[in-house]
Amino acid sequence: MKNITIKNAFFAAALMLTIVSCDSEYKDETPSIAGIAVANPNFSTLEGAAVQGGVVGVLSNSNPNDPSGHYTVFAPTNDAFARLGLINTGTLGGLQNGFLTNTLLYHVSNGDLLASQISNGGTSKSALGPNRRFISRGNDLYINGSKIILTNVNASNGTVHAIDKVMIATGVDIVQSAILLQTAKVFKAPELTFLVAAVVKSGLAPVLADPNANFTIYAPTDAAFKLAGFKTVQDVSNAPAEVLAQVLLNHAIAGGKFTSEQTSTTVVTAGGGSLTYSPFLNGTFTIKSGGITKPANMVIPDIQCSNGIVHVIDQVLIP
Amino acid sequence: MIKKQLLFILAVTTFGYVNTAHSQSPISGFMQGKGKGNVSLSFSSEKYDEVYFIPEKVQGVPVFNETKITSTSIYATYGISNQVDVVLVLPYVTAKGNATPEVLMNLDLQNERKGFQDASVFIKYSPFYFDFGSSSLRLIGALGLKTPLGNYKVEEGFQSIIAIGNRSTTVSTTGMAMYKTNSGIFASAQLAGNYASNNVPNSYATELKIGFAAKSFYGDAFIANQKSTGGVDIFGPGFTGFFPITKVNYTKIGLNLYTPIYKELGVSVGASTLVAGRNIGNSTGYYGGLVYKF
Numbered sequence: 001m002k003n004i005t006i007k008n009a010f011f012a013a014a015l016m017l018t019i020v021s022c023d024s025e026y027k028d029e030t031p032s033i034a035g036i037a038v039a040n041p042n043f044s045t046l047e048g049a050a051v052q053g054g055v056v057g058v059l060s061n062s063n064p065n066d067p068s069g070h071y072t073v074f075a076p077t078n079d080a081f082a083r084l085g086l087i088n089t090g091t092l093g094g095l096q097n098g099f100l101t102n103t104l105l106y107h108v109s110n111g112d113l114l115a116s117q118i119s120n121g122g123t124s125k126s127a128l129g130p131n132r133r134f135i136s137r138g139n140d141l142y143i144n145g146s147k148i149i150l151t152n153v154n155a156s157n158g159t160v161h162a163i164d165k166v167m168i169a170t171g172v173d174i175v176q177s178a179i180l181l182q183t184a185k186v187f188k189a190p191e192l193t194f195l196v197a198a199v200v201k202s203g204l205a206p207v208l209a210d211p212n213a214n215f216t217i218y219a220p221t222d223a224a225f226k227l228a229g230f231k232t233v234q235d236v237s238n239a240p241a242e243v244l245a246q247v248l249l250n251h252a253i254a255g256g257k258f259t260s261e262q263t264s265t266t267v268v269t270a271g272g273g274s275l276t277y278s279p280f281l282n283g284t285f286t287i288k289s290g291g292i293t294k295p296a297n298m299v300i301p302d303i304q305c306s307n308g309i310v311h312v313i314d315q316v317l318i319p
Numbered sequence: 320m321i322k323k324q325l326l327f328i329l330a331v332t333t334f335g336y337v338n339t340a341h342s343q344s345p346i347s348g349f350m351q352g353k354g355k356g357n358v359s360l361s362f363s364s365e366k367y368d369e370v371y372f373i374p375e376k377v378q379g380v381p382v383f384n385e386t387k388i389t390s391t392s393i394y395a396t397y398g399i400s401n402q403v404d405v406v407l408v409l410p411y412v413t414a415k416g417n418a419t420p421e422v423l424m425n426l427d428l429q430n431e432r433k434g435f436q437d438a439s440v441f442i443k444y445s446p447f448y449f450d451f452g453s454s455s456l457r458l459i460g461a462l463g464l465k466t467p468l469g470n471y472k473v474e475e476g477f478q479s480i481i482a483i484g485n486r487s488t489t490v491s492t493t494g495m496a497m498y499k500t501n502s503g504i505f506a507s508a509q510l511a512g513n514y515a516s517n518n519v520p521n522s523y524a525t526e527l528k529i530g531f532a533a534k535s536f537y538g539d540a541f542i543a544n545q546k547s548t549g550g551v552d553i554f555g556p557g558f559t560g561f562f563p564i565t566k567v568n569y570t571k572i573g574l575n576l577y578t579p580i581y582k583e584l585g586v587s588v589g590a591s592t593l594v595a596g597r598n599i600g601n602s603t604g605y606y607g608g609l610v611y612k613f
Binding site for chain 1: 372373374375377378379381382419420421422424425426477553554555556557558559560
């Protein structure tokens with residue numbers, strides 16, 4: 001009797017142990033794009049941006065807009081965000097959520113775009129709308145001004161490539177893009193307010209808004225204008241139009257180029273002056289004009305507008 | 320002969336979101352006996368800063384970085400007859416996250432939620448008891464109902480990581496076998512099915528416990544497992560940022576100790592930790608409680 005009882009108890013215990021087995025059957029499962037961003041500490045700012053921008057659900061699920069159900073995401077690393085002063089998820093609060101969402105969608109496209117399908121001169125339509133372009137420079141491959149530093153990370157709902165700079169597209173022309181910043185549609189604090197005033201007063205707005213134009217524009221920040229002696233936006237508006245036009249034309253170059261596409265060291269501006277670039281290093285270069293002693297640095301490089309590329313800089317390029 | 324009225328061990332019940340289910344089942348293998356029972360007040364604390372996602376354990380709770388759940392619970396059990404016990408559990412839960420003030424402001428979230436959670440009532444019925452002389456086998460069936468007591472609201476989006484509960488009413492059925500020897504050694508095994516009223520996935524849970532029960536001391540070690548029968552994976556297909564609808568699987572180990580201290584009063588302590596999981600925080604928790612037996 002006792003033996004039977006012990007046998008029964010042993011059998012019951014063995015049965016329970018089988019049921020109470022460790023849950024490890026998912027170790028071979030492939031995470032989604034959102035899962036990859038969350039799991040990798042180098043994408044923690046991107047994770048925060050996806051939460052704040054409301055795209056976590058999108059990147060957790062299959063893509064309803066593509067037969068494959070997949071997305072391709074060019075994922076900026078934490079260092080990429082830090083270049084813009086976005087050093088952690090808390091600093092993302094300086095951005096408008098609508099702009100953040102659009103920026104994230106600019107990094108996303110339909111279907112799988114593998115590294116083998118990317119080549120110099122190619123383009124890829126973003127989920128936001130505007131195309132991104134691929135540029136080969138030396139041994140590196142760039143999407144716009146952003147270097148692709150890791151390729152073909154396989155996700156359950158697509159493919160992830162890591163990039164070293166956040167890509168920005170406004171979807172509107174250069175003037176409208178500047179106004180987005182001026183009216184705090186990008187950052188919660190207004191920016192480029194001096195520049196917008198200068199563009200309006202100079203009479204150059206129609207040129208910079210021309211949909212058939214294609215410029216590279218260096219856009220000085222408000223702090224840059226203050227450094228150049230303009231204390232207020234009103235000071236800019238009070239300046240003679242022709243002087244402002246002359247200064248502004250020193251910030252415009254025919255042909256919109258991302259940093260990755262800029263190979264020459266000097267360029268002629270739309271005003272007939274010249275700018276000198278430092279060698280391309282770590283995705284950027286400095287810009288020197290005749291009227292400034294120290295070269296200007298890029299604050300926000302490679303903003304794609306519908307009629308050109310804008311690089312926000314920290315000094316006014318006095319001719 | 321170890322008498323059935325010896326024992327009991329309290330159950331700590333917390334229910335957080337990336338987090339936990341019952342730390343252990345409130346259904347023990349011991350029956351109180353007619354007119355007898357006990358009441359306990361316990362305090363538990365558990366914390367995690369790692370989460371079991373697919374396919375791996377990830378450092379850092381999304382948004383909140385880490386989660387700490389403390390609960391104060393009243394647990395009472397009473398023997399209506401020698402074969403029927405009633406069990407009541409009422410937890411007051413505080414869930415805390417550790418998101419930075421900037422992140423909380425950006426996302427309009429809060430680091431803390433607290434309140435009375437869901438009250439549970441169980442009816443335990445032990446129709447079969449086999450006395451083998453030097454040992455015995457008891458079979459128990461239990462029917463439970465867990466329902467929100469307070470007026471806490473269902474949190475939306477990522478706030479649902481730090482939440483009191485999900486306002487689900489859950490019916491659970493438990494089947495259990497308890498084998499013990501006259502020397503005090505015992506082993507119990509149970510299988511429970513949990514059926515939730517809303518879109519919280521149903522689940523089944525198992526618990527295997529071995530221990531020693533004597534008049535002046537009680538100790539056990541357990542391994543518990545839960546598997547959801549539905550639900551979505553966090554960051555997987557169907558996930559929209561709402562955590563209560565996620566599938567929650569885990570395997571947990573723990574231990575419980577109890578000793579009488581003065582007359583009918585005793586103290587209990589315990590600890591448990593996750594060893595595997597899916598869509599759940601890798602939490603380790605402790606509790607301590609005062610038990611009054613009558």
